[in-house]
Amino acid sequence: MTLQIELNGVNKYYGAFHALKDINLAIEEGTFVALVGPSGCGKSTLLRSLAGLEKISAGEMKIAGALMNNVPPRKRDVAMVFQSYALYPHMTVEENLTYSLRIRGVKKAEARKAAEEVAATTGLSHLMKRYPRELSGGQRQRVAMSRAIIRHPKAFLFDEPLSNLDAALRVHMRKEIRALHDRLRATSVYVTHDQIEAMTMADHVVVMRDGVIEQQGRPLDLYDKPANRFVAGFIGSPAMNFIPAVVGEGGADVILDFDRTRARLALATRLPPGLAVTVGIRPEHVRIVAAGEGAFDIPVGVVESTGSATYVTSATQPELTVVETGRGEVKSGDVIGLAIDPKQLHLFDAATGNRIEAERAPVFAALPTRARRPSLQSL
Structure with missing residues (x-):
């Protein structure tokens, strides 16, 4: 398999605070990877560094074989889905979907056709003329994902996209996201503090604590053979008993x-x-x-x-x-x-x-x- 994302000795400092410590991670093309850990562990900082929203302090970061250390976000060809949806409130669903294409010079008819194809995939065809305020939380999240899909990026970056949804809708949406990934076979990096989301959705789970990768591997490998007590207590619900x-x-x-x-x-x-x-x-x-x-x-x-x-x-x-x-x-x-x-x-x-x-x-x-x-x- 081809490596789509490579992190070699990545470090990130905020002044004296060491947020990411010698991160080494290789993600194969078409893989769904979950970054999981408690608040403050560095998972969102790592995701934002991949997107170019944060500049790393040391190390190498590659996407599709190209070094990204000094490449601005708009040239990295990655699409990010945020927790807050980040939709344009004054635009309809169709306009939200086609906006990124239109600013790149794609003709209006071609952009509309692309939007219709993506909307059919994500179940938004009947909502194209609505505004974000007229949509439910789950529908807004589908619009946010559709806006990312329409660009055909090299990688999808999800920053806790389900945190604002109720419990039942979270279960439904995590199935939708995984099914969508299987259809597109795109490379996805998904940040969550919910280990159930990580275990059920990901091909590869990365457990972080205090800016360090404690363990990474297939979900059931982490469940069956946790490398240390922290991973053992974090993976599994209810948590492991310790005596x-x-x-x-x-x-x-x-x-x-x-x-x-x-x-x-x-x-x-x-x-x-x-x-x-x-x-x-x-x-x-x-x-x-x-x-x-x-x-x-x-x-x-x-x-x-x-x-x-x-x-x-x-x-x-x-x-x-x-x-x-x-x-x-x-x-x-x-x-x-x-x-x-x-x-x-x-x-x-x-x-x-x-x-x-x-x-x-x-x-x-x-x-x-x-x-x-x-x-x-x-x-």
Whole structure:
């Protein structure tokens, strides 16, 4: 595949503030890439740098093989879709769509034909004579996307385009954007703080924090093998559970210790005895069983039901969240057992937060409660 966008050692400073730190990213032609991370992580700065709205401080930025460091925005041949739609309020839908063509000298009839073709693709044909104020939020966003499509750019840049829409419309629009990408096979870079959008829409996800790329790859690769605790906690909903633990004296097991519960992870490979680690367990990989029948017991704090799923949160520190399909019978104040699939466990170094790889999946076994601490059943 041909590389459409290349970033090599890109840095961006705002005075003394280091916004982008040695960014290296290669995007193949026709790929949908999502930049995701918390507010202030640098994802929008990176997108604006691609568009030429921000000038990078160091490194190389290439689009379709051409160096873009000093190329002005209008000559980069990229189209940007903003969160605020950025439509001309005094122009009809048709005029909004044809404006970029008309200022480039395209004949009126040709521009109108191009607008009609794009409108048919995005479902706007019956709205061509309306003004933006006469459109819904979803329709305005389709106009903004259509205005970008009509230019046939080398890349589409989306800056949180769905943030202003309600929840149901966001779900609908993310399907539309992905379907549109599949039809056009254009290169798309999509900025979002919503990891569900990133996971469901993108071919390639880039997770950022504090101006650094923490991990990038296919969505399910990030879900299955997060590189560190930050990525593990950011990817997945509800977020991964984290429990502090210490490697046992023989180095062959890991002992969990939180509140009044202890349990042992028997490992297939040895780790340094006494090493402080964090055990990660996704809520959907935990099964509720009767007290005393699982790896360990926990008291129930909060139970939330959506009808199709039940979310159970423990009354422990740290909290543990469990997701059950359907409507469970667990209620606040109960003591339940947790059965955990050993193949779904994640280990992270407590000091660095980096993932610890093991040759085989650990085996989970119960460990008796220490005598000086009362059992949960006796509370």
